[in-house]
Amino acid sequence: MLKFIAAVMSDTTLLALSKGRYERLVAEYLRALNIDVSTSKTAPTGTLFINRKLVRFKYMRDAAISHFVAHKLGRMGFAGSHQVLDARVHGTATHLNDLPVLKHPSARFAVAARPEKMNALAQKLRDGETVTLSTEYVSSARQIALQCGWSVNFYRSDKGMAEIDAGEHPEFIDGVAAIVDTKKTLRNNDLDVVEDLDHLAPIWIHVMWRSRPDLATTEHRIVRGVLPERGPRNEHAIQTQLNAWLDGRHAATIRASLRRHRYDEMSPMIDVDAIPRL
Missing domain, CATH: 3.40.190.10 (Periplasmic binding protein-like II)
Structure with missing residues (x-):
């Protein structure tokens, strides 16, 4: 997982970091990737050296990060699972890819x-x-x-x-x-x-990015445990594969977990046992 996230970061031009609830946890996660970032108080903006490349970073409100990342190619950020879900429900994260990487303790x-x-x-x-x-x-x-x-x-x-x-x-x-x-x-x-x-x-912290369709590498597929196909896949296919737990089209799985309750267009909360861990 860390290797995959580091590979995605190598294509990033701007990293959005939360200056709220998740700041300390995200900083620890980045250090595990050998990325040392300053705190929001000492440097709210600046540059990082990631995979021999300078990448700008910016601290901002965590509630705004999902929309900020989805708005433009090359951006990456961290936000809570509830914020990712809210962006999807309101249609502001159409091109957003994300993976849960940290559970808030x-x-x-x-x-x-x-x-x-x-x-x-x-x-x-x-x-x-x-x-x-x-x-x-x-x-x-x-x-x-x-x-x-x-x-x-x-x-x-x-x-x-x-x-x-x-x-x-x-x-x-x-x-x-x-x-x-x-x-x-x-x-x-x-x-x-x-x-x-x-x-x-629980509250999970997701890493989010908007990537090009031609970034459908083998590692994108391996994250979800599926063998890769030949050739590039479009963003929608990548999104569906990486976010099955948030995708309302996976009706069979969702209805099975909600068989006793009313089902509508929204999927259930993330099954903690099914989430990949570091």
Whole structure:
């Protein structure tokens, strides 16, 4: 895997790096590739020496990286699995290739609520009643609800506002579907994770790139365990092969994992056991 990612990087002209949640983990991953990058505080932009080639890098908001990479050939970046999924659902990542490379050691999706609403929220979900949850990550939260068989109306909050909305408006919002790590943001808004509604889905960090169709090398195919065909493959074929776990056309696999729940155009959350590891 590291050899494959290094080969993709050799064709990169601009590397987009997250200055948020994933910065330290991505820096450690790059060091495993013998690439030493400065922190966002010491050098928000600059150049790296990758495979005897100078490559520009730029730190930016992780939520913007998927669209930034997909917009122009030669760009590469790192973002969370929820951000990749959101870009696909909204059609802003048509030409994006990606692979999950790192699992965040502590961040995960969970449902939280004010203490006086926690038991009622859990009971409503068990009874199949409809609840309202605020979230910044509607696409991922909807997938979780489908997998769990919940009936949920999602209130799309602005950046950094989901926990605030749930904490300040308990009369309208039952709780929040959020990415939880230290729980500091939850505590600041008088919220806590509901028992049995923690660790609903992990957060994976994906490496993303927009490559030329003629980059359909043997290693692209080997990543997914399939023997290569002769000749180049188009971007759509590469995308389908590398992202079977996010591709709604793989209906048989998706329906099998959701056989007890309603199926729509979105695929299930990534099966952690099926994801390639370093």
